[in-house]
Amino acid sequence: MEEQPRRRTDEQPRRRSEEPLLKEDFEVPAVGWMWEPNTAAATKSSLKSANIKAKKSLGQNFCTDDQILADIVTAARVAPSDVVIEVGPGTGNLTRHLLATRARVLAVEKDDTLIERLREEFKQVPNLQLVHGDVMRLDLKALVAQMAAAAAAAAQLDSQASSNEPQQEQQQQQQQLQQPPPPEQQQQPADESSSSISSSRSSSSAAPAKQRRRGVKVVANLPYNITKEFLQAMLPQGGVVSELSIMIQEEVAHRLVDPTPGRPDYRAMSLITHYYSKPVYRFLIPKEKYFPVPGVDGALVTFKLLPPSKRVQVSGERGFISLINKAFSERRKMMRNTLQPLYTPQQVEAALQKAGVRPDARAQDLDVEQFAAVYNNLQAEQIAAVSAVQQ
Numbered sequence: 001m002e003e004q005p006r007r008r009t010d011e012q013p014r015r016r017s018e019e020p021l022l023k024e025d026f027e028v029p030a031v032g033w034m035w036e037p038n039t040a041a042a043t044k045s046s047l048k049s050a051n052i053k054a055k056k057s058l059g060q061n062f063c064t065d066d067q068i069l070a071d072i073v074t075a076a077r078v079a080p081s082d083v084v085i086e087v088g089p090g091t092g093n094l095t096r097h098l099l100a101t102r103a104r105v106l107a108v109e110k111d112d113t114l115i116e117r118l119r120e121e122f123k124q125v126p127n128l129q130l131v132h133g134d135v136m137r138l139d140l141k142a143l144v145a146q147m148a149a150a151a152a153a154a155a156q157l158d159s160q161a162s163s164n165e166p167q168q169e170q171q172q173q174q175q176q177l178q179q180p181p182p183p184e185q186q187q188q189p190a191d192e193s194s195s196s197i198s199s200s201r202s203s204s205s206a207a208p209a210k211q212r213r214r215g216v217k218v219v220a221n222l223p224y225n226i227t228k229e230f231l232q233a234m235l236p237q238g239g240v241v242s243e244l245s246i247m248i249q250e251e252v253a254h255r256l257v258d259p260t261p262g263r264p265d266y267r268a269m270s271l272i273t274h275y276y277s278k279p280v281y282r283f284l285i286p287k288e289k290y291f292p293v294p295g296v297d298g299a300l301v302t303f304k305l306l307p308p309s310k311r312v313q314v315s316g317e318r319g320f321i322s323l324i325n326k327a328f329s330e331r332r333k334m335m336r337n338t339l340q341p342l343y344t345p346q347q348v349e350a351a352l353q354k355a356g357v358r359p360d361a362r363a364q365d366l367d368v369e370q371f372a373a374v375y376n377n378l379q380a381e382q383i384a385a386v387s388a389v390q391q
């Protein structure tokens with residue numbers, strides 16, 4: 001492959017968080033069809049000359065600040081050894097910064113026009129796999145399993161090739177990563193023409209954990225309209241995916257990150273987020289840093305995903321999530337009323353008291369540990385009631 005010319009961003013990255021910078025400056029591959037230079041005006045005129053209108057329906061607000069994009073990659077701690085899933089590469093602006101780390105990137109883009117441009121622009125980049133499709137229609141579990149398998153294969157190559165010449169190592173890695181995974185790990189996103197992935201595969205087909213030295217990360221400037229749905233699908237992937245770093249609406253970022261019960265914006269998603277992850281608010285992204293300028297500011301949030309063994313222990317994850325949703329369906333009402341007819345008011349009061357919570361508590365008064373204790377108490381009580389009937 002012909003070597004891509006590289007250029008440097010001309011400023012030192014500004015610190016946006018307490019996170020130590022991995023590199024003092026970034027080298028960004030000089031690919032990406034609208035980034036000479038990366039400004040709002042250049043983005044606007046490139047889109048115009050390509051006769052492309054940003055689509056509101058796809059949440060197309062492109063980040064026009066290279067410094068912010070570089071800072072996102074730094075905050076996500078993307079390393080050459082990582083495997084990264086990017087949702088919505090759009091113009092390839094963030095993708096370029098991800099690729100500059102030499103991580104392997106799989107990017108899923110729904111837009112028919114932009115995907116063609118991306119394919120053309122990045123056709124010589126071996127560590128990028130582009131998938132055309134709606135990320136919410138893909139089998140995300142299978143996609144993650146495929147990426148974990150690629151990470152494990154690459155990790156194995158690392159150890160095998162550690163004594164080899166650097167050039168030989170690079171060739172081996174590229175060959176291995178371009179080969180399809182073993183049949184039990186194969187699925188559709190490798191086929192770029194497909195917008196769906198077979199749902200018959202599961203994450204159980206991922207490589208054994210001890211081989212998984214490389215992390216699978218998700219980094220994305222998400223279209224705002226799929227934030228909740230995407231988080232609901234990805235948060236439970238802890239153990240396979242290590243971290244999500246996503247740009248979301250500022251207001252939503254605070255709602256998800258702040259764990260304090262009782263706030264007016266405390267919602268079921270706040271609790272669910274803290275059950276599955278440790279979320280950290282990284283930095284504000286002013287709306288003027290996007291083109292077209294959206295109605296609200298954005299923020300970068302990283303969600304460090306907890307593997308099942310590190311989550312608060314509950315006697316049934318599905319039931320626990322359903323209970324949270326049910327209790328929050330009327331979050332200002334007392335739980336002893338909202339949880340009917342699943343549980344009687346007396347059962348709920350007893351479970352709350354046993355968990356050290358007031359019997360007239362509302363869903364918005366409980367943190368994740370208290371919710372888990374209440375759920376476990378209710379489950380235990382139900383089991384006891386069933387066995388009493390059977391005797």
Ligand SMILES: C[S@@+](CC[C@H](N)C(=O)[O-])C[C@H]1O[C@@H](n2cnc3c(N)ncnc32)[C@H](O)[C@@H]1O
Pocket residue numbers: 058059060061062063064087088089090091092093094095108109110111114133134135136221222223224226
């Ligand atoms: C906010 S833009 C981000 C673009 C670019 N990555 C950036 O940082 O500026 C969102 C991108 O996601 C794409 N997109 C929207 N819905 C999608 C979906 N369901 N699946 C995959 N991509 C989607 C849009 O076409 C757009 O390119």
